[in-house]
Amino acid sequence: MATETITWWAVLSTVAAANLLFWALSARRLRPQLAATDGFDREFRRLQLILSFGYVAGCAWRSVLPVYDVPRLVLVDSWFSSVVVGRSVATVAELCFAAQWALLLRAVALAGDSRTVRFVARLIVPLIVAAEVCSWHAVLTTANLGHVVEESLWGLCAALVVAGLLWTAPRLQGRLRLFATACGVAGLGYAAYMFGVDVPMYWARWLSDQAQGRAYLDVMQGFADASSRWVVAGDWAHWRSEVIWMTAYFSVAVWISIGLAHMPRMVPARPAGA
Secondary structure (H helix, E strand, O other): OHHHHHHHHHHHHHHHHHHHHHHHHHHHEEEEEHHHOHHHHHHHHHHHHHHHHHHHHHHHHHHHEEEEEOOOEEEEEEHOOOHHHHHHHHHHHHHHHHHHHHHHHHHHHHHHOHHHHHHHHHHHHHHHHHHHHHHHHHHHHHOOHHHHHHHHHHHHHHHHHHHHHHHHHHHHHHHHHHHHHHHHHHHHHHHHHEEEEEHHHHHHHHHHHHHOOOOOOOOOHHHHHHHOOOEEEOOOOEEEEEHHHHHHHHHHHHHHHHHHHHHOOOOOOOOOOO
Protein backbone atom coordinates (compact mmCIF):
# COMPACT_ATOMS: atom_id res chain seq x y z
CA MET A 1 0.00 0.00 0.00
CA ALA A 2 1.34 3.41 -0.98
CA THR A 3 2.50 5.73 1.80
CA GLU A 4 0.04 8.43 0.67
CA THR A 5 -2.84 5.95 0.87
CA ILE A 6 -1.86 4.75 4.34
CA THR A 7 -1.54 8.34 5.58
CA TRP A 8 -4.91 9.36 4.18
CA TRP A 9 -6.59 6.25 5.62
CA ALA A 10 -5.02 6.90 9.01
CA VAL A 11 -6.31 10.48 8.96
CA LEU A 12 -9.85 9.32 8.07
CA SER A 13 -9.83 6.69 10.82
CA THR A 14 -8.52 9.14 13.42
CA VAL A 15 -11.12 11.72 12.49
CA ALA A 16 -13.83 9.03 12.65
CA ALA A 17 -12.85 8.12 16.22
CA ALA A 18 -12.69 11.78 17.21
CA ASN A 19 -16.12 12.41 15.68
CA LEU A 20 -17.72 9.61 17.71
CA LEU A 21 -16.20 11.10 20.86
CA PHE A 22 -17.32 14.57 19.77
CA TRP A 23 -20.89 13.29 19.34
CA ALA A 24 -20.86 11.70 22.81
CA LEU A 25 -19.63 14.93 24.39
CA SER A 26 -22.23 16.85 22.39
CA ALA A 27 -25.02 14.61 23.69
CA ARG A 28 -23.76 15.01 27.25
CA ARG A 29 -23.68 18.78 26.91
CA LEU A 30 -27.22 18.85 25.54
CA ARG A 31 -28.69 16.76 28.35
CA PRO A 32 -29.38 19.68 30.77
CA GLN A 33 -30.75 21.80 27.90
CA LEU A 34 -33.14 19.04 26.84
CA ALA A 35 -34.47 18.89 30.38
CA ALA A 36 -34.94 22.66 30.59
CA THR A 37 -36.52 23.56 27.24
CA ASP A 38 -40.15 23.41 26.11
CA GLY A 39 -41.73 20.67 23.99
CA PHE A 40 -41.00 22.12 20.54
CA ASP A 41 -37.37 22.98 21.16
CA ARG A 42 -36.70 19.79 23.11
CA GLU A 43 -38.17 17.53 20.44
CA PHE A 44 -36.23 19.30 17.69
CA ARG A 45 -32.90 18.86 19.48
CA ARG A 46 -33.66 15.27 20.48
CA LEU A 47 -34.42 14.29 16.89
CA GLN A 48 -31.37 16.16 15.60
CA LEU A 49 -29.17 14.32 18.09
CA ILE A 50 -30.55 10.90 17.12
CA LEU A 51 -30.27 11.58 13.39
CA SER A 52 -26.80 12.99 13.87
CA PHE A 53 -25.68 9.76 15.50
CA GLY A 54 -26.86 7.84 12.44
CA TYR A 55 -24.80 10.09 10.20
CA VAL A 56 -21.72 10.17 12.46
CA ALA A 57 -21.69 6.38 12.86
CA GLY A 58 -22.23 5.80 9.13
CA CYS A 59 -19.38 8.14 8.19
CA ALA A 60 -17.12 6.49 10.78
CA TRP A 61 -17.81 3.08 9.22
CA ARG A 62 -17.06 4.40 5.74
CA SER A 63 -13.87 6.09 6.97
CA VAL A 64 -12.47 2.89 8.43
CA LEU A 65 -13.67 0.77 5.48
CA PRO A 66 -13.40 3.07 2.43
CA VAL A 67 -15.03 1.88 -0.79
CA TYR A 68 -14.79 3.27 -4.32
CA ASP A 69 -18.12 1.89 -5.48
CA VAL A 70 -18.17 1.60 -9.27
CA PRO A 71 -14.74 -0.07 -9.73
CA ARG A 72 -15.29 -2.09 -6.49
CA LEU A 73 -12.05 -0.84 -4.90
CA VAL A 74 -11.47 -1.27 -1.15
CA LEU A 75 -8.64 -0.97 1.35
CA VAL A 76 -9.69 -3.85 3.64
CA ASP A 77 -10.12 -7.37 2.26
CA SER A 78 -13.46 -8.17 3.89
CA TRP A 79 -17.12 -8.62 2.97
CA PHE A 80 -17.81 -5.71 5.32
CA SER A 81 -15.94 -3.56 2.79
CA SER A 82 -18.15 -4.71 -0.08
CA VAL A 83 -20.15 -2.21 -2.08
CA VAL A 84 -23.46 -3.66 -0.90
CA VAL A 85 -22.56 -3.18 2.76
CA GLY A 86 -20.92 0.20 2.22
CA ARG A 87 -23.79 1.56 0.15
CA SER A 88 -26.35 0.29 2.68
CA VAL A 89 -24.52 2.10 5.48
CA ALA A 90 -24.24 5.21 3.31
CA THR A 91 -27.95 5.14 2.48
CA VAL A 92 -29.00 5.13 6.12
CA ALA A 93 -26.46 7.82 7.03
CA GLU A 94 -27.41 10.10 4.15
CA LEU A 95 -31.13 9.81 4.83
CA CYS A 96 -30.40 10.80 8.45
CA PHE A 97 -28.45 13.83 7.23
CA ALA A 98 -31.20 14.84 4.81
CA ALA A 99 -33.78 14.51 7.58
CA GLN A 100 -31.67 16.83 9.75
CA TRP A 101 -31.81 19.53 7.10
CA ALA A 102 -35.52 19.01 6.56
CA LEU A 103 -36.07 19.40 10.32
CA LEU A 104 -33.95 22.56 10.38
CA LEU A 105 -35.88 24.09 7.50
CA ARG A 106 -39.21 23.17 9.10
CA ALA A 107 -38.16 24.65 12.44
CA VAL A 108 -36.99 27.88 10.81
CA ALA A 109 -40.23 28.03 8.81
CA LEU A 110 -42.25 27.66 12.01
CA ALA A 111 -40.20 30.33 13.77
CA GLY A 112 -40.61 32.66 10.77
CA ASP A 113 -44.24 31.67 10.12
CA SER A 114 -43.70 30.67 6.48
CA ARG A 115 -46.07 28.05 5.05
CA THR A 116 -44.15 28.04 1.77
CA VAL A 117 -40.89 27.10 3.44
CA ARG A 118 -42.66 24.43 5.48
CA PHE A 119 -43.84 22.92 2.20
CA VAL A 120 -40.30 23.03 0.82
CA ALA A 121 -39.05 21.26 3.95
CA ARG A 122 -41.37 18.34 3.17
CA LEU A 123 -39.71 17.89 -0.24
CA ILE A 124 -36.17 17.31 1.04
CA VAL A 125 -36.35 13.71 2.25
CA PRO A 126 -38.39 12.39 -0.73
CA LEU A 127 -35.89 14.00 -3.13
CA ILE A 128 -32.98 12.38 -1.30
CA VAL A 129 -34.77 9.02 -1.34
CA ALA A 130 -34.89 9.42 -5.14
CA ALA A 131 -31.20 10.33 -5.09
CA GLU A 132 -30.40 7.17 -3.13
CA VAL A 133 -32.29 5.05 -5.67
CA CYS A 134 -30.20 6.63 -8.44
CA SER A 135 -27.04 5.98 -6.43
CA TRP A 136 -27.91 2.32 -5.99
CA HIS A 137 -28.63 2.00 -9.71
CA ALA A 138 -25.26 3.56 -10.52
CA VAL A 139 -23.20 1.37 -8.19
CA LEU A 140 -24.99 -1.84 -9.18
CA THR A 141 -24.94 -1.29 -12.94
CA THR A 142 -21.59 0.64 -12.87
CA ALA A 143 -23.20 3.34 -15.04
CA ASN A 144 -22.16 6.78 -13.80
CA LEU A 145 -25.25 8.43 -15.27
CA GLY A 146 -27.06 7.43 -12.07
CA HIS A 147 -24.49 9.39 -10.07
CA VAL A 148 -25.10 12.42 -12.31
CA VAL A 149 -28.80 12.38 -11.38
CA GLU A 150 -28.04 11.57 -7.74
CA GLU A 151 -25.64 14.48 -7.28
CA SER A 152 -27.96 16.82 -9.19
CA LEU A 153 -30.74 15.97 -6.73
CA TRP A 154 -28.43 16.64 -3.78
CA GLY A 155 -27.50 19.97 -5.34
CA LEU A 156 -31.18 20.78 -5.90
CA CYS A 157 -31.99 20.00 -2.27
CA ALA A 158 -29.14 22.23 -1.14
CA ALA A 159 -30.49 25.04 -3.31
CA LEU A 160 -33.98 24.57 -1.85
CA VAL A 161 -32.65 24.65 1.71
CA VAL A 162 -30.60 27.76 0.94
CA ALA A 163 -33.60 29.51 -0.60
CA GLY A 164 -35.79 28.59 2.35
CA LEU A 165 -33.28 29.74 4.95
CA LEU A 166 -32.45 33.04 3.25
CA TRP A 167 -36.14 33.74 2.52
CA THR A 168 -37.08 33.21 6.17
CA ALA A 169 -34.03 34.80 7.82
CA PRO A 170 -35.37 38.40 7.74
CA ARG A 171 -38.40 37.25 9.76
CA LEU A 172 -36.23 35.78 12.52
CA GLN A 173 -34.68 37.50 15.51
CA GLY A 174 -31.19 37.77 17.00
CA ARG A 175 -28.91 34.74 16.96
CA LEU A 176 -31.44 32.60 15.10
CA ARG A 177 -31.38 35.04 12.18
CA LEU A 178 -27.58 34.96 12.10
CA PHE A 179 -27.58 31.15 12.29
CA ALA A 180 -30.07 30.77 9.43
CA THR A 181 -28.14 33.24 7.30
CA ALA A 182 -24.81 31.49 7.99
CA CYS A 183 -26.31 28.10 7.11
CA GLY A 184 -27.74 29.58 3.91
CA VAL A 185 -24.38 31.00 2.87
CA ALA A 186 -22.63 27.68 3.64
CA GLY A 187 -25.29 25.88 1.64
CA LEU A 188 -24.57 28.13 -1.33
CA GLY A 189 -20.98 26.92 -1.28
CA TYR A 190 -22.11 23.30 -1.15
CA ALA A 191 -24.56 23.74 -4.04
CA ALA A 192 -21.86 25.49 -6.08
CA TYR A 193 -19.49 22.57 -5.45
CA MET A 194 -22.11 20.01 -6.45
CA PHE A 195 -23.05 21.70 -9.73
CA GLY A 196 -19.60 23.08 -10.50
CA VAL A 197 -17.41 20.08 -9.60
CA ASP A 198 -19.23 16.90 -8.62
CA VAL A 199 -21.92 16.66 -11.30
CA PRO A 200 -19.47 17.55 -14.14
CA MET A 201 -17.01 14.92 -12.82
CA TYR A 202 -19.57 12.12 -13.00
CA TRP A 203 -20.84 13.40 -16.35
CA ALA A 204 -17.28 13.26 -17.72
CA ARG A 205 -16.90 9.69 -16.42
CA TRP A 206 -20.18 8.73 -18.09
CA LEU A 207 -19.10 10.22 -21.41
CA SER A 208 -15.72 8.46 -21.16
CA ASP A 209 -17.40 5.11 -20.49
CA GLN A 210 -19.76 5.65 -23.41
CA ALA A 211 -16.88 6.53 -25.73
CA GLN A 212 -15.05 3.34 -24.73
CA GLY A 213 -18.15 1.24 -25.30
CA ARG A 214 -18.31 0.05 -21.71
CA ALA A 215 -20.67 -2.86 -21.07
CA TYR A 216 -22.89 -2.27 -18.04
CA LEU A 217 -24.46 -4.80 -15.69
CA ASP A 218 -28.17 -5.17 -15.13
CA VAL A 219 -29.42 -4.63 -11.58
CA MET A 220 -29.45 -8.31 -10.57
CA GLN A 221 -26.02 -8.95 -12.04
CA GLY A 222 -24.78 -5.83 -10.31
CA PHE A 223 -26.15 -6.90 -6.94
CA ALA A 224 -24.40 -10.27 -7.19
CA ASP A 225 -21.19 -8.56 -8.29
CA ALA A 226 -21.31 -5.86 -5.60
CA SER A 227 -22.00 -8.47 -2.92
CA SER A 228 -19.18 -10.83 -3.81
CA ARG A 229 -16.42 -8.94 -5.61
CA TRP A 230 -14.05 -6.37 -4.17
CA VAL A 231 -10.57 -5.40 -5.26
CA VAL A 232 -8.01 -4.45 -2.62
CA ALA A 233 -6.15 -1.48 -4.07
CA GLY A 234 -3.53 0.47 -2.17
CA ASP A 235 -2.16 2.47 -5.09
CA TRP A 236 -2.62 6.20 -4.49
CA ALA A 237 -3.60 6.70 -8.13
CA HIS A 238 -6.75 4.63 -7.55
CA TRP A 239 -7.97 6.86 -4.71
CA ARG A 240 -6.68 10.29 -5.68
CA SER A 241 -9.94 11.39 -7.35
CA GLU A 242 -11.98 10.43 -4.26
CA VAL A 243 -9.80 11.97 -1.57
CA ILE A 244 -11.18 15.52 -1.50
CA TRP A 245 -14.87 14.68 -1.31
CA MET A 246 -14.42 11.75 1.09
CA THR A 247 -12.22 13.74 3.47
CA ALA A 248 -14.58 16.73 3.53
CA TYR A 249 -17.68 14.54 3.70
CA PHE A 250 -16.41 12.47 6.62
CA SER A 251 -15.14 15.47 8.58
CA VAL A 252 -16.71 18.87 7.89
CA ALA A 253 -20.15 17.48 7.05
CA VAL A 254 -20.09 15.41 10.24
CA TRP A 255 -19.25 18.47 12.32
CA ILE A 256 -22.16 20.32 10.74
CA SER A 257 -24.44 17.37 11.50
CA ILE A 258 -23.46 17.42 15.17
CA GLY A 259 -23.75 21.20 15.32
CA LEU A 260 -27.35 21.28 14.11
CA ALA A 261 -28.57 20.11 17.52
CA HIS A 262 -26.92 23.17 19.11
CA MET A 263 -28.55 25.92 17.07
CA PRO A 264 -30.14 28.89 18.90
CA ARG A 265 -33.41 28.26 20.72
CA MET A 266 -36.49 28.42 18.53
CA VAL A 267 -40.02 29.42 19.37
CA PRO A 268 -42.70 28.76 16.72
CA ALA A 269 -44.73 31.76 15.63
CA ARG A 270 -47.82 29.57 15.80
CA PRO A 271 -48.48 25.93 16.81
CA ALA A 272 -46.78 23.42 14.50
CA GLY A 273 -50.10 22.05 13.28
CA ALA A 274 -51.66 25.46 12.60
